[in-house]
Amino acid sequence: MFIDTHSHLYDQQFADDIDDVLQRAFDAGAAKIFLPNINSDTVVPMIGLATKYPGRLYPMLGLHPEDLQGPWRQMLVAMERLLASSSHPFIGIGEIGLDYYWDRSMYKEQQEAFAIQVGWAMKYNLPLMIHTRDAHREMVDVLKKCIHPQPSLFGRLKSLLGIKTEEDKCVKSKLRGVFHCFGGTAEEAEELLNFDGFMLGIGGGVTYKKSPLPAVLREVVPLERIVIETDSPYLAPVPYRGKRNETAYIVEVIRKLADIYSVETEEVEAITTENALKTFPKAR
Numbered sequence: 677m678f679i680d681t682h683s684h685l686y687d688q689q690f691a692d693d694i695d696d697v698l699q700r701a702f703d704a705g706a707a708k709i710f711l712p713n714i715n716s717d718t719v720v721p722m723i724g725l726a727t728k729y730p731g732r733l734y735p736m737l738g739l740h741p742e743d744l745q746g747p748w749r750q751m752l753v754a755m756e757r758l759l760a761s762s763s764h765p766f767i768g769i770g771e772i773g774l775d776y777y778w779d780r781s782m783y784k785e786q787q788e789a790f791a792i793q794v795g796w797a798m799k800y801n802l803p804l805m806i807h808t809r810d811a812h813r814e815m816v817d818v819l820k821k822c823i824h825p826q827p828s829l830f831g832r833l834k835s836l837l838g839i840k841t842e843e844d845k846c847v848k849s850k851l852r853g854v855f856h857c858f859g860g861t862a863e864e865a866e867e868l869l870n871f872d873g874f875m876l877g878i879g880g881g882v883t884y885k886k887s888p889l890p891a892v893l894r895e896v897v898p899l900e901r902i903v904i905e906t907d908s909p910y911l912a913p914v915p916y917r918g919k920r921n922e923t924a925y926i927v928e929v930i931r932k933l934a935d936i937y938s939v940e941t942e943e944v945e946a947i948t949t950e951n952a953l954k955t956f957p958k959a960r
Contacts, residue, residue: 677707678930678945679952679959680923682771682805682856682877682905685711685733686722689909689920698729701923707949708959709923712736712771712805712856715743716751719758723765734959735765736805738772738793741786748785752792759800767958769797770805771856774818777809786811787818794822797851803955804853805877812864819871823851852955854903857881857911859889862896869896875903875951880913880921883932890936899937899944903952904929 680701690697701709711722713736726733737755739748758764772793774786797804808815852873858865859881868876876897882889893902904926906912912921913928927941933948934941953960 677705677949678904678926679949680706680709680906680908680926681854681903681952681956682712682879683709683908683923684714684718684910685709685908685923686718686725687909690922694725697922697924698732702732704924704927705945706732706923706926708732708734708952710734710736710767710805710952710956710959712768713738714740714771716754719755726765734767734956736768736770737764737766738770738805739789740771741773741775741782741790741807742778744782744785744789748789752789756796759796759802766802767956768803768805768853769793769800770853771807772804773807773856774811774815775807775809776811776814787814790815790818791822794819794851797853798822802958803873804851805856806853807856812860816867819851854905854955856905857907859887860892861888862892865892865896869901873955875901875955877905878902878933879905879907879929880911880917880925882936883913883928884917885914890932893933893936899933899939899947900951902933902948903955904933904944904948 711726711733713719713722722735726735739751772790774790854875854877855868856877857879858876881887906921906923906926908921908923910921912919913925916925930941930944933944
């Protein structure tokens with residue numbers, strides 16, 4: 677049994693056969709599937725799908741960095757209202773992050789939106805699902821500032837007087853989460869692993885013939901710091917590369933990881949499942 681920690685099964689690409697897709701996933705051994713959100717339009721279909729499969733599908737809430745069109749600050753305000761409800765169904769904050777691959781015109785805005793949503797994770801004690809593309813340095817810098825913000829002058833004065841402040845609580849907040857779709861260098865992996873409580877999300881890319889990822893994993897990443905994911909409907913593994921991805925295909929990722937770490941597939945499933953549940957405890 678395994679957990680797919682990142683799948684957009686509410687996407688329109690699954691509209692005609694979602695029940696069949698899910699049955700194939702469960703038949704392949706999927707115990708649970710986590711659903712990161714994209715924007716304000718995907719919240720309702722995502723929650724609807726998760727409600728139809730209780731105990732199997734678990735939604736998150738967040739605004740993707742490539743979806744900062746229009747009144748995005750108002751979108752964030754509306755999303756936080758949902759998080760403020762004690763009965764909300766969300767197990768994490770995501771999919772959030774930074775993406776400068778296609779366009780850097782929203783450079784500062786993406787960092788602002790990312791920092792706001794990291795703040796939600798600390799405020800509501802929820803894990804993060806972080807998307808990063810062509811923005812490793814910026815993402816790490818924003819995350820460090822959120823974890824260790826510079827105190828205000830008033831905050832520093834209170835600290836000198838021995839008075840506890842909200843800033844103190846923020847600094848001591850222990851963030852956790854997943855660096856989704858990791859595909860970086862050994863040096864980048866080591867830097868990300870310095871964030872205690874965070875896992876690297878490994879998906880179809882690890883199966884690609886020219887991918888340097890297997891060597892990076894062998895060199896610096898223990899299996900105890902990995903979760904598995906599909907990013908369905910994207911990034912299908914070999915031998916399905918180029919096709920619509922789905923959770924059932926994650927068995928190819930599991931086989932590749934078993935080969936990389938020289939263990940049985942059952943061990944990969946057991947360890948990555950526990951990693952996922954430790955990171956997202958509301959899904960237990």
